[in-house]
Amino acid sequence: MNDNPVLKPPLRIYFATLLGVFLQYFDYALYGFSTPYITRTFFPAKNFSAELILTWGIFAISFLMRPLGAMLFGELADKFGRRKVLPYTILLMSVATIAIGLLPTFNQSGPSASIFLILCLALQGLAVSTEYTGCGTYLLEFNQTRRGLLSGIITGASGIGICIASLMIMLFNSQQFYYLGGINWRWLFVIGGIVTGFLGVYLRHGLMESPAFLEVKRQHKIVRSSLWYLVTRSPKALIKSILISAYTGIAIIVIEVYLPSYFQTHFGIAKERAFQLASFLAFMEAIFAVFWGAFSDYIGYTKTLIIAGLLMLVGAFPLLLLFSKPLPWLWYFAASILAIIVAAADGPLMAFLTEVFPTEVRYTGVSLSYNLGAAVIGGLSPGILAFLQAHLAIVDLVSWYLILGATVMLSIVAGAFIVLFKEREKLKIENALHKQYLQEQNKFSRAVTQVAHDIRSPVSAIMMLAKECNEIPENQRNSLREAANRIQDIANYLLNRYGNKSAWDYEKVTVFLASTAVLSVLSEKRVEHRDKKIDFCYEFIDKACFSFIKANIVEFKRMLSNLINNAVDAISESGKITIVLERAHDELLITISDTGRGMPAQQIKQILNDETLISSKISGYGFGLSHAKETLRKFGAELKLHSELDHGTQLCLVFNLALSPVWIAHEIKVYVNDCVVVLDDDQSIHGAWDKVFSNLILQQTDIKIVHFTQGNECVNFIQSFAHKNRLLLLADYELIKQGMNGLDVIEISDINRSLLVTSHYENQDIIKRAILLNTKILPKILASNVQLKLLEQVNDLKQPAKIVNLVLLEDNKEFSEVLSYLYQAKNKKIVVYYTPYELLENLHTYPKETKICIDYSLDCPITGIDLAAMLYKKGYQQLYLATGFQINQVDLPHYLTLLKEKIELINL
Structure with missing residues (x-):
C-alpha cells in the first residue's frame, strides 16, 4: 500500500473497528452454532437431513447478499469517506441480529416465520458485508509498518467472536432448546445485538477520517464509480483476490462453523464436546493469526499464503481422521494443528488485499473480492457439504473439499508469485533506465540553473549601468532597463521551472527577502502572459528592497501569483499591473495595482467580511482574494482593498517586518x-x-x-x-x-x-x-x-591591544547587561558582542590569551561550536561554550570548555 506516512491512530479507532469485526463473526457463528435449534424452530420437517440442508441454504442467503453490500457501501466509502460508512453498517447489522431473536416460530406464524428469517438474514448479510473488510481497510490505512501484525490482530478479533459465540451456546444450552418454543437461544441474539451493536455505534461516532482517503480527496482522485474502475482497469487483481479469499472463507467456515455439526452427525462426538472443540479451535486460530500476521511482515504476505496452502494439502486428511478416534486429547491436538493452518492463510490476508488495490477504490475492491470469495464461496460451503453428504457416499468429503480449496488458492498465489518475479525483473530494467533518465534530467536541470545564474551577472551590470549612467539619453536608458528586465525574466523563469525544491520547502516558515520573491513571481508572469498587452512594473521605495518578512515562501509566491492572475483577468485588452514595495514604520506594504474593471462595493464588502464568494472571470477577483486572506492570517499579515468600477483595483498586503539576517549587507x-x-x-x-x-x-x-x-x-x-x-x-x-x-x-x-x-x-x-x-x-x-x-575618517586597523577579563558573544541583551553589572561589581572588565560579525570585526584587538565565551545558539546558521573552531585556528585557546542545551563535554572538541549554566560565567 503506497500511502503517505501518517500519525499513529488513537486507541479509540482500534477499539471501534475491532469491535465491529468481533460482532460480525460472533453474529454468523452464533447462527452456525444454533443451527439445530433454528432448524426445528423455523423449518420443521420429519427428515432431519432435509431440515439441515434447508437451514444451511438459508444461512448462505446472508452471504449471497454480501457482494451487493460490498458494492453499495464500498462506493459510498470510496466517494464520501470511510468513517461515514462504519457507524451505519454496524447499526444495521445489530438491528438485523436483534430481529432474528424476536421472530415468531413456524408453529406461531407458519411459513411467514421462515420468510421473515430469510429477510433478516439478507439484511444482515447486506450490513455486515463491509464490516471485516471495511474495518481492516480503514485501520490499515493508518499504518505503514507491521501491517501484517495488524492484519493478524484484526483476524484474531474475528476468531474471538467465534469463540465467544460457541461459549455462549454452551452456557445457554439446556433441554429447553429441544422445545420448539424455547427462548434461551433468542436471548443470545437480542443481548448480543443490543450491547455490541449500539456500543459500536457510540464508539464509531466522530471517528477521524483515514489519512489515505484524505490524501486522495486532496488530490481530487476520487473516481466516479469504483466498481467500473475495478472491472475495466483491475480485473486481474479482482479475480486473484476473489480466489485467494475463497480458500480462506472455505477454511474458516468449514472448520470453525460447519465442523461442530459434522462432529456430532458423523463422528458421534457429544454436542457439548463438539462446541468445546469449536471454541478451542477458534481461540487457537485467533492466537496464531497474530503470529502468522507478524511472521508475514518478515517473509512477505505471498510466501505466507503459499505456506498455508501447502500445510492444508498435507494436513487435511490425517488431521480430520484423528477425530474418528475416541481419544479427546487427540481431538484437541488435531484442532490445534488445524487452527495453525487456517491462521496461516487468514492472518496476513487483509494486509495482502489492501496492497492489491489503489486507495481510490480500495474499500470497494477489498470488500467485493473478499465477499465474493470468502463470503459467497465460503458461505455456500456448509450447504454444499450438507447436500453432498446427504446424496453422495464420499468418504472424507470434508478433507477433499478443503484440499480442493487449497489447491485453487495455491495455483493462484504461485502464479501471482511467478508473475511478480517476472515483473520485478522487468522493473529492475525499467528502474535502471529511469535512473539513467533522471541523471540526464538532473544534469540538464543543473546546466539550466547554472545558465540562469550566469545570466544574472550581466543583467545586474545592465541594471546598474541604466541607473547610474547619466550620459545615455533617458529613452535609451529605459530601453536598456526593459531589455535587462526581459533577460531577468528568462533567468527567473528557468530557476522556478528547473530549480530543485524539497518537500520541506512547501511547509517551512522562514525569513526571506520580499523583494526578490516579488521579482521572481513578476518575471514568471511576464513570460506567462507575454502574448497580452499588459505592462508589468515594479517599484521599491527607499529601503524596501532589503526588507524581510516571515512566511512560507512557496505559499507567499503562490498567493502573489494568484493575485496577479486575478489582475490579468480583470484587464480586458490592454493595461498595466504595478507592484510597489514600501516600508511604513515596522511594516512592509506590498501594493498590487491594476487598471482593470474594478469591483462593485458589494463584492468588496463580501471579501472583507469573509462571506462566500462566487468567482468570476468578469470581475477577475473572488476565490483568489479569499485564499489570500486565509494565507495572510496564517502569517500574521492582513489585506487592504480599494477598488472602483472601471478604474481598477488596488490590493495592499501588510506584513510585519522581520529582523534582517545579520549576514545580509544593506x-x-x-x-x-x-x-x-x-x-x-x-x-x-x-x-x-x-x-x-x-x-x-x-x-x-x-x-x-x-x-x-x-x-x-x-x-x-x-x-x-x-x-x-x-x-x-x-x-x-x-x-x-x-x-x-x-x-x-x-x-x-x-x-x-x-x-x-x-x-x-x-x-x-x-x-x-x-x-x-x-x-x-x-x-x-x-x-x-x-x-x-x-x-570620512581614515581606516586604521593598528589599534592598541585591549586587555579584558572576558569577551562574551551573547544575543540575549537582558542577560548580558546583568552579567556586565556583576563583572563591574567585582572590578572586572567584560566586553559583550551580540552578533558574530561584531566579534570578528574587533577580534584583532584582543590578545590570543583572552578568554572568549560563546553562546551555543547565535540566531544564525552557525553555532557557537562552529565559531569556536574558527577562533581556535586563529590562535585563541581559552574558549568557552555557554548553553542550556543538553550537550556534554565529551561531545565538544578538546579546546572548548563547556559551561552548563550561564551563571558560571561570573567565575571566569
Missing part, C-alpha cells in the same frame, strides 16, 4: 582612502561597478577601484598590497573553471573587509562559511539598489 561602507577590489569572472559587471563608485571617486580622489576576473591574480594582489586595511573586496561567489570560488579567495588572501556579491544568497552552506569569514552577502539582483556609505 549598504557598502567605504573609507576615503580605500582601494576597492572587484572580483567577478563576468566582464560586464566591472563597468557597472565603476559607474556605481564614480560619484564617490569624483568626490574623493583617494578612492581607487581595481578589477580582476581571475581569483589567483586577485589573491596575489591582496597579499602584496602594502596597506591591507585599506582594501575592500567585492567578490562574486562563482568563478567558473578556476578551481576556487569567491569565499576561497577571501579565506586565502586573509583580507579584513570583504563582501560576497552573489545570486546564491539563500544557500545555507555559503551563508555559514561567509559568517565565519566575517563576510556579509549582497544579493546580486539588488546590487543596483545598494547604498554606498562614505566614512
Whole structure:
C-alpha cells in the first residue's frame, strides 16, 4: 500500500473497528452454532437431513447478499469517506441480529416465520458485508509498518467472536432448546445485538477520517464509480483476490462453523464436546493469526499464503481422521494443528488485499473480492457439504473439499508469485533506465540553473549601468532597463521551472527577502502572459528592497501569483499591473495595482467580511482574494482593498517586518582612502561597478577601484598590497573553471573587509562559511539598489591591544547587561558582542590569551561550536561554550570548555 506516512491512530479507532469485526463473526457463528435449534424452530420437517440442508441454504442467503453490500457501501466509502460508512453498517447489522431473536416460530406464524428469517438474514448479510473488510481497510490505512501484525490482530478479533459465540451456546444450552418454543437461544441474539451493536455505534461516532482517503480527496482522485474502475482497469487483481479469499472463507467456515455439526452427525462426538472443540479451535486460530500476521511482515504476505496452502494439502486428511478416534486429547491436538493452518492463510490476508488495490477504490475492491470469495464461496460451503453428504457416499468429503480449496488458492498465489518475479525483473530494467533518465534530467536541470545564474551577472551590470549612467539619453536608458528586465525574466523563469525544491520547502516558515520573491513571481508572469498587452512594473521605495518578512515562501509566491492572475483577468485588452514595495514604520506594504474593471462595493464588502464568494472571470477577483486572506492570517499579515468600477483595483498586503539576517549587507561602507577590489569572472559587471563608485571617486580622489576576473591574480594582489586595511573586496561567489570560488579567495588572501556579491544568497552552506569569514552577502539582483556609505575618517586597523577579563558573544541583551553589572561589581572588565560579525570585526584587538565565551545558539546558521573552531585556528585557546542545551563535554572538541549554566560565567 503506497500511502503517505501518517500519525499513529488513537486507541479509540482500534477499539471501534475491532469491535465491529468481533460482532460480525460472533453474529454468523452464533447462527452456525444454533443451527439445530433454528432448524426445528423455523423449518420443521420429519427428515432431519432435509431440515439441515434447508437451514444451511438459508444461512448462505446472508452471504449471497454480501457482494451487493460490498458494492453499495464500498462506493459510498470510496466517494464520501470511510468513517461515514462504519457507524451505519454496524447499526444495521445489530438491528438485523436483534430481529432474528424476536421472530415468531413456524408453529406461531407458519411459513411467514421462515420468510421473515430469510429477510433478516439478507439484511444482515447486506450490513455486515463491509464490516471485516471495511474495518481492516480503514485501520490499515493508518499504518505503514507491521501491517501484517495488524492484519493478524484484526483476524484474531474475528476468531474471538467465534469463540465467544460457541461459549455462549454452551452456557445457554439446556433441554429447553429441544422445545420448539424455547427462548434461551433468542436471548443470545437480542443481548448480543443490543450491547455490541449500539456500543459500536457510540464508539464509531466522530471517528477521524483515514489519512489515505484524505490524501486522495486532496488530490481530487476520487473516481466516479469504483466498481467500473475495478472491472475495466483491475480485473486481474479482482479475480486473484476473489480466489485467494475463497480458500480462506472455505477454511474458516468449514472448520470453525460447519465442523461442530459434522462432529456430532458423523463422528458421534457429544454436542457439548463438539462446541468445546469449536471454541478451542477458534481461540487457537485467533492466537496464531497474530503470529502468522507478524511472521508475514518478515517473509512477505505471498510466501505466507503459499505456506498455508501447502500445510492444508498435507494436513487435511490425517488431521480430520484423528477425530474418528475416541481419544479427546487427540481431538484437541488435531484442532490445534488445524487452527495453525487456517491462521496461516487468514492472518496476513487483509494486509495482502489492501496492497492489491489503489486507495481510490480500495474499500470497494477489498470488500467485493473478499465477499465474493470468502463470503459467497465460503458461505455456500456448509450447504454444499450438507447436500453432498446427504446424496453422495464420499468418504472424507470434508478433507477433499478443503484440499480442493487449497489447491485453487495455491495455483493462484504461485502464479501471482511467478508473475511478480517476472515483473520485478522487468522493473529492475525499467528502474535502471529511469535512473539513467533522471541523471540526464538532473544534469540538464543543473546546466539550466547554472545558465540562469550566469545570466544574472550581466543583467545586474545592465541594471546598474541604466541607473547610474547619466550620459545615455533617458529613452535609451529605459530601453536598456526593459531589455535587462526581459533577460531577468528568462533567468527567473528557468530557476522556478528547473530549480530543485524539497518537500520541506512547501511547509517551512522562514525569513526571506520580499523583494526578490516579488521579482521572481513578476518575471514568471511576464513570460506567462507575454502574448497580452499588459505592462508589468515594479517599484521599491527607499529601503524596501532589503526588507524581510516571515512566511512560507512557496505559499507567499503562490498567493502573489494568484493575485496577479486575478489582475490579468480583470484587464480586458490592454493595461498595466504595478507592484510597489514600501516600508511604513515596522511594516512592509506590498501594493498590487491594476487598471482593470474594478469591483462593485458589494463584492468588496463580501471579501472583507469573509462571506462566500462566487468567482468570476468578469470581475477577475473572488476565490483568489479569499485564499489570500486565509494565507495572510496564517502569517500574521492582513489585506487592504480599494477598488472602483472601471478604474481598477488596488490590493495592499501588510506584513510585519522581520529582523534582517545579520549576514545580509544593506549598504557598502567605504573609507576615503580605500582601494576597492572587484572580483567577478563576468566582464560586464566591472563597468557597472565603476559607474556605481564614480560619484564617490569624483568626490574623493583617494578612492581607487581595481578589477580582476581571475581569483589567483586577485589573491596575489591582496597579499602584496602594502596597506591591507585599506582594501575592500567585492567578490562574486562563482568563478567558473578556476578551481576556487569567491569565499576561497577571501579565506586565502586573509583580507579584513570583504563582501560576497552573489545570486546564491539563500544557500545555507555559503551563508555559514561567509559568517565565519566575517563576510556579509549582497544579493546580486539588488546590487543596483545598494547604498554606498562614505566614512570620512581614515581606516586604521593598528589599534592598541585591549586587555579584558572576558569577551562574551551573547544575543540575549537582558542577560548580558546583568552579567556586565556583576563583572563591574567585582572590578572586572567584560566586553559583550551580540552578533558574530561584531566579534570578528574587533577580534584583532584582543590578545590570543583572552578568554572568549560563546553562546551555543547565535540566531544564525552557525553555532557557537562552529565559531569556536574558527577562533581556535586563529590562535585563541581559552574558549568557552555557554548553553542550556543538553550537550556534554565529551561531545565538544578538546579546546572548548563547556559551561552548563550561564551563571558560571561570573567565575571566569
